[in-house]
Amino acid sequence: MDGKPELKEELVNYILMKKYGREPADPPVYYNALEKVPKEAFPPGVAGALESYSIGFGREEGIDFLVSLNSLVDKIDSDELKDIIFGMININQVLTKLMKDKKEMEKFPDVCKMYFEQFKANKCLLKDFNAGRNKEQGNLDIDGPSGDVVTRFPPEPNGRLHIGHARAALLNWYFASKGKGKLLVRFDDTNPEKEEEKFERGILEDLNLLGIREYTLSHTSDYFEKIIDLAFFLIDEGKAYTDNTPQEVMRDERGKGIESKCRSTSAEESRRIFKEMIAGKASGYCLRAKIDMSNCNKAMRDPVIFRMNVSPHHRTGDKYKVYPTYDFACPIVDSLEGVTLSLRTNEYRDRNQQYYWFIDNLHLSNRPKIHDFSRLNFENTVLSKRKLKYYVDNGFVSGWSDPRLATVAGIKRLGMSMEVLREYILMQGVSQKTCTISWDKVWAMNKKKMDPVAPRYFCVQQRDVVEVYIQGVSEYVMEVPKHRKNGNLGVKEVFYSNLILLSQEDGKILEESEEFTLMNWGNAIVKKKTVVNGMVTRMEVVLNPEGDFKQTKNKISWVSKRGSVIVELAEYGNLMNDEDTEDLSMKFNKDSVRREYWYAESAVANIKEGEVIQFERNGFYYCDGFLVFNLLPFTKQKRTSN
Numbered sequence: 001m002d003g004k005p006e007l008k009e010e011l012v013n014y015i016l017m018k019k020y021g022r023e024p025a026d027p028p029v030y031y032n033a034l035e036k037v038p039k040e041a042f043p044p045g046v047a048g049a050l051e052s053y054s055i056g057f058g059r060e061e062g063i064d065f066l067v068s069l070n071s072l073v074d075k076i077d078s079d080e081l082k083d084i085i086f087g088m089i090n091i092n093q094v095l096t097k098l099m100k101d102k103k104e105m106e107k108f109p110d111v112c113k114m115y116f117e118q119f120k121a122n123k124c125l126l127k128d129f130n131a132g133r134n135k136e137q138g139n140l141d142i143d144g145p146s147g148d149v150v151t152r153f154p155p156e157p158n159g160r161l162h163i164g165h166a167r168a169a170l171l172n173w174y175f176a177s178k179g180k181g182k183l184l185v186r187f188d189d190t191n192p193e194k195e196e197e198k199f200e201r202g203i204l205e206d207l208n209l210l211g212i213r214e215y216t217l218s219h220t221s222d223y224f225e226k227i228i229d230l231a232f233f234l235i236d237e238g239k240a241y242t243d244n245t246p247q248e249v250m251r252d253e254r255g256k257g258i259e260s261k262c263r264s265t266s267a268e269e270s271r272r273i274f275k276e277m278i279a280g281k282a283s284g285y286c287l288r289a290k291i292d293m294s295n296c297n298k299a300m301r302d303p304v305i306f307r308m309n310v311s312p313h314h315r316t317g318d319k320y321k322v323y324p325t326y327d328f329a330c331p332i333v334d335s336l337e338g339v340t341l342s343l344r345t346n347e348y349r350d351r352n353q354q355y356y357w358f359i360d361n362l363h364l365s366n367r368p369k370i371h372d373f374s375r376l377n378f379e380n381t382v383l384s385k386r387k388l389k390y391y392v393d394n395g396f397v398s399g400w401s402d403p404r405l406a407t408v409a410g411i412k413r414l415g416m417s418m419e420v421l422r423e424y425i426l427m428q429g430v431s432q433k434t435c436t437i438s439w440d441k442v443w444a445m446n447k448k449k450m451d452p453v454a455p456r457y458f459c460v461q462q463r464d465v466v467e468v469y470i471q472g473v474s475e476y477v478m479e480v481p482k483h484r485k486n487g488n489l490g491v492k493e494v495f496y497s498n499l500i501l502l503s504q505e506d507g508k509i510l511e512e513s514e515e516f517t518l519m520n521w522g523n524a525i526v527k528k529k530t531v532v533n534g535m536v537t538r539m540e541v542v543l544n545p546e547g548d549f550k551q552t553k554n555k556i557s558w559v560s561k562r563g564s565v566i567v568e569l570a571e572y573g574n575l576m577n578d579e580d581t582e583d584l585s586m587k588f589n590k591d592s593v594r595r596e597y598w599y600a601e602s603a604v605a606n607i608k609e610g611e612v613i614q615f616e617r618n619g620f621y622y623c624d625g626f627l628v629f630n631l632l633p634f635t636k637q638k639r640t641s642n
Helices: 008-020 029-036 046-051 059-070 079-090 093-099 109-121 123-131 163-177 197-209 220-236 247-256 267-278 326-336 346-361 385-393 408-412 418-427 439-450 504-509 602-606
Strands: 150-153 182-187 216-219 240-243 286-289 304-308 322-324 341-345 369-373 376-378 435-437 459-461 466-471 476-481 491-496 499-502 515-518 522-532 535-543 565-572 593-600 612-615 619-625 628-631
Touching (some): 008 079, 029 079, 059 109, 079 093, 093 109, 093 163, 109 123, 163 341, 163 376, 163 418, 182 197, 182 220, 197 408, 216 220, 220 240, 220 286, 220 304, 220 322, 267 286, 304 326, 322 326, 326 346, 341 346, 491 602, 499 504
Parallel strands (some): 150 182, 341 369, 466 535, 565 628
Antiparallel strands (some): 304 322, 459 593, 565 593, 612 619
């Protein structure tokens, strides 16, 4: 099994640079590369079909895209346009998978013909591109099983997915999506005290955010009866026994390799007690596998495989009073569900031997191949579900999607592109080397993604705002591009009036008689500036239509007082402070969020939740609700002259 995730910003650029001498296009590359193709190269309908393209296609969306393109591609004469379309398909895993699906290919034969012709024509370039990819990119080459791969992602429904879970989910999705593989999403619902149905819904929402939409869903509880039968089989084989040793004593004995006093319990007696456990009548007992108490691998020292728990289960109610441990249930259900590749973090490495002991001693025919990978650790990031749950349950944060949490839903509300997150995680590969990653690079990639597509707006801080009177100006409204370098984002309406608002900081840097530039308007000259106790309270200016903005030192953002709206700007920091304490309440960073109120131009009221914008000379923001915006990390701009 081989392959690495293509860096989407590179492949299309590489082909166009090598074949046509094009300068690299800014992201999204495929979009901006299309902009450079002469309009006469587009046959009727092709541009419209390509506008529906998305890196995040689901299978059905991908089919619809290829079908819409099919009747048009044979009319394309431009080799450059063909190469861009080839690149758009090649960097999209859903589309490349459809290109190899013999059943689906019949729906878009002309697209397939064009694609494979361009693939052949670009074969040498693809080889060179793959050979020269960024050395920082992790390796996704593993010694995997032959044939169609079946992977599984088994989250426990006791919270939302965090960044660490996202890596496991995406790696399983990646390997399953190669060829004709399959991904199983299986809820490990074996602890009724901590698990809830709402978390299942939340986890599925998180997977959808990550672009993981094609999978087979199941639950470990679907197999409870079979797992209980296999436990009885181990008892009858003399390979499991019931034990009522106190938990602390058992832990100490396992650590020292001391056999339990219950280890010699007969199969008949263990069977009887296990039946009582199933009926909820053997409190204090557990069922242990009888493996090897002298094994240097402590995971092999008679692990617990069933415990009593009378708490109602969110799916099965009061039907069961015993529940299998994850270590016992996982290899069984993996085998029964046809998993061929079991991807696990290397914290489970000591338990791999135990995993195969259960497979072999239960005579399960399907023996999945295990591949370990390291955990994904980020600087100043809390990934302990126990700690996250504490802060959620005790009201320190607003919920599992709070932007201070490194959950998928939380970082989405910080403005992280799920496409960037997906690409960055896959770039780390399946290395077994544990390392701590800085967020800086991830957010830098995210900014690069957002910069060309984020609409621009103005805002000024409400505190100590400066009122500026402009001589000889009547009120009017004019349409202005939302992005000076991306006309496809459309226009916004801007109010112009004789009373505008500037920030106190900008008011202070402007001097009387100075000519400066009002961004999106023109040059103006300061006629009068009123300062009281060191604070600017009022200014009077006059427009200078003949002025040259290239000659001014200060370019100032502004908001018309009439029509302005008040927005809440939030900046989130680290969840925990640096105090040396185990008390989680004391570890909570009380300064982890800062909120300010700013005046913004009227068009901001049209921004929808989930959109990312830039408040110019301020930073990039995620719209978290009506007139509420969260600052994207590492995008805060210094408010100096520019």
